[in-house]
Amino acid sequence: MALSAKLQLRQSQSLVMTPQLMQSIKLLQFTHLELERFVEEEIERNPLLERVEPQEDAATDQLQKERDGDAAGEDWYEAALPASSQSMADQLDTTLENVFPDDPGAVQRVGPDLAAQWKSAPAGSSGGDGEGFDPDDIAASKPGLRDHVGEQIAFAFVDPAARLMAHELADCLDEAGYFRGEVEEIAERLGTCPPEVEEVLQKCRSFDPPGLFARDLKECLALQLQRNDRFDPAMRALVDNLELLARRDFQSLKRLCRVDQEDLLDMLAEIRALDPKPGLAFSTGTADTIVADVEVRAASDGSWTVELNPDTLPRVLVDQIYFAEVSRKAKAPGEREFLAECMQNANWLTRSLDQRAKTILKVASEIVRQQDAFLLNGIRHLRPLNLRTVAEAIGMHESTVSRVTSNKYMLTPRGVFELKFFFTASIPAAGGGDAHSSEAVRDRIREMIEQERADDVLSDDAIVDLLKNEGVDIARRTVAKYREGMNIASSVQRRREKRALVAVAR
Incomplete structure (x- = not known):
């Protein structure tokens, strides 16, 4: 078959992503x-x-x-x-x-x-009348960790070489006050020997607050206990076995520290009084204030009024005359x-x-309509909801709803929530009926664990049985995943901790 070139006219449709369109999506x-x-x-x-x-x-x-x-x-x-x-x-x-x-x-x-x-x-924005003036704008800033340590270095070291080494060590502090550098590298950079740098480091560990210049948590707690003259052999054994303390293995700790239960509880109280991150007291960072994009208020007729927050929406005009x-x-x-x-x-x-x-108003209004029971009765009445349900209700694409709900917040009578908070997975009901929201199930699990007694700690299987009696069909591994996501310890660890707290109360 001979090859030949020819022209064909074909008509097709395509979406052109102009720069303006891409910016509109952003x-x-x-x-x-x-x-x-x-x-x-x-x-x-x-x-x-x-x-x-x-x-x-x-x-x-x-x-x-x-x-x-x-x-x-x-x-x-x-x-x-x-x-x-x-x-x-x-x-x-x-x-x-x-x-x-x-x-x-x-x-x-x-x-x-x-x-x-x-x-x-x-x-x-303040006008010419001076309203909106904030004295904090001209107030002196809070001294940071480097400034605080630098002042102590000036008084602690007379030798210029030692003072230079101390400043190099201070530059290796993280925001929590831990030393994250290497003594050998600092010594090589300054042209000195590591023992001299180590000697300066040991002196820096006497600075206030106690615990600065520690390499890890154990060393940080040890420095604070030494300052309080409480670093005896029993306390040293407890600090060296913090992993057992995290697992609430009090029997092993009593054996290693060679103390009885009463002494161990006193030691644990002293550990809790220490500061694991002493450098954070000098943190100069400020937390960003969440400003709600949408406000929801109860209307006089029993419905909900959904309004955009004007503080989050700038107003610009086109100067046609100019x-x-x-x-x-x-x-x-x-x-x-x-x-x-x-x-x-x-x-x-x-x-x-x-x-x-x-x-934004369309999406927020539909969310309020879908989650009306939550606004009235609380988190236990939060309904399962996904992006497709909202998108189909308002005639938009799921990707548009996803972009709208990203980093947007809603002020409700029950607090400020991110719009994505209202989209939760569905957990089937036992014996049929309406499905349950995963967030509502998490709250119920948290409440069960908070109400348990030291002699009746609930296992994950027991929680599953209780939830099924309440009409929630959930697997044990799902309960374990929700519990771990809320940073709640296992039943064995909770039992040890609750018994220890009961003993302290006595």
């Missing part, structure tokens, strides 16, 4: 802090974007109406765009609707108007293309923020 999974940073960067790059401050909120709607009614409206802008830019904008709009389907009938609207919610400016003025003065083709691109990006950002807010 916007969904941004936290409010990441969203704030992104918006600030866009405002710096785009002269047509303008952030609305809190004091301007009262006149915002009127300002937007004036700008929409100006000659630089959307119709004028589309006419000024090149044909290629218009086609790109049309393609972008179509793609955005595919990613963020906006069906007004998909979710019952609750709470105030969405447009008024997401356009509110973030809290924390665009019209600059466009009339632009002569070069490059200038007009730049302005058209800025306008297109500005309109894309405002539409994307609006679609992001609507999508």
Whole structure:
């Protein structure tokens, strides 16, 4: 058969991932802090974007109406765009609707108007009246571990060489205060012998708080006990066998330490009073405050009001008037293309923020509808839920729901929860009936273990039987997995610990 070249015309459909579309997808999974940073960067790059401050909120709607009614409206802008830019904008709009389907009938609207919610400016911004001033912003920072150790080095060492070695050793401390360096490497780097560095290290171990410069937990506890003059042979044996203490093997500890039960309990009380990580007292890190993206409140008619938190949704406006003025003065083709691109990006950002807010509200409203029993009665009534159920209910794809629920939090009358908390695995019911949520079963297991007595500690098999009597069909290995996930010891270890606590109470 002879080979020949020929042309064929074929028609196909494909989804084009434009840069704007990829950025829109990223916007969904941004936290409010990441969203704030992104918006600030866009405002710096785009002269047509303008952030609305809190004091301007009262006149915002009127300002937007004036700008929409100006000659630089959307119709004028589309006419000024090149044909290629218009086609790109049309393609972008179509793609955005595919990613963020906006069906007004998909979710019952609750709470105030969405447009008024997401356009509110973030809290924390202060006006010229001085409100929002925080004295901590200008207060002296707390000294860190390196500063605290450096002050003691200055008084403990007179010899400059020893002081240099001490600072090198201090640089090897981790945040908990443990020494993570190698004496041989430090000695080689400083051109000295290891015994001299070891001598300086031993002197550094006398610094406050006790336990600094230890290599491991045993050494850290030993340094603190030596400072308290309580490191006798019995206590040394206990510190050398911390793994037995972790397993609650008190019989073996009594034999190794050569003490009776009463003395062993006193020794355990002293161990508990020690600080396993003395360096953390000088930690300068600050914990990030969780700000809820969605707020849920009980309505007067018995339903739930779901609203977006305006503090997590920045408000930006497109300056149509400025665009019209600059466009009339632009002569070069490059200038007009730049302005058209800025306008297109500005309109894309405002539409994307609006679609992001609507999508979050849709997903949150459906979660509240599905988990109404949890909000009313607590975690025992949490229902099994997966992404597909929510996606089918609101007419979106599972991947979109997954992105929305990532790093988003909901403020409810029962506390603040991550949106992913409401998605739990399903555990079948014994004898049929509605399935149980894995999180509710975990809470029931935790309650059973907290209520057990020293003479009646529940094994995993006993917990399985009790749960089956309550209508939960669960396997023993699942109970063990849930128990270990909650850092709860086995029945043997719990029995030893509870008996020891009962003996102390006597």
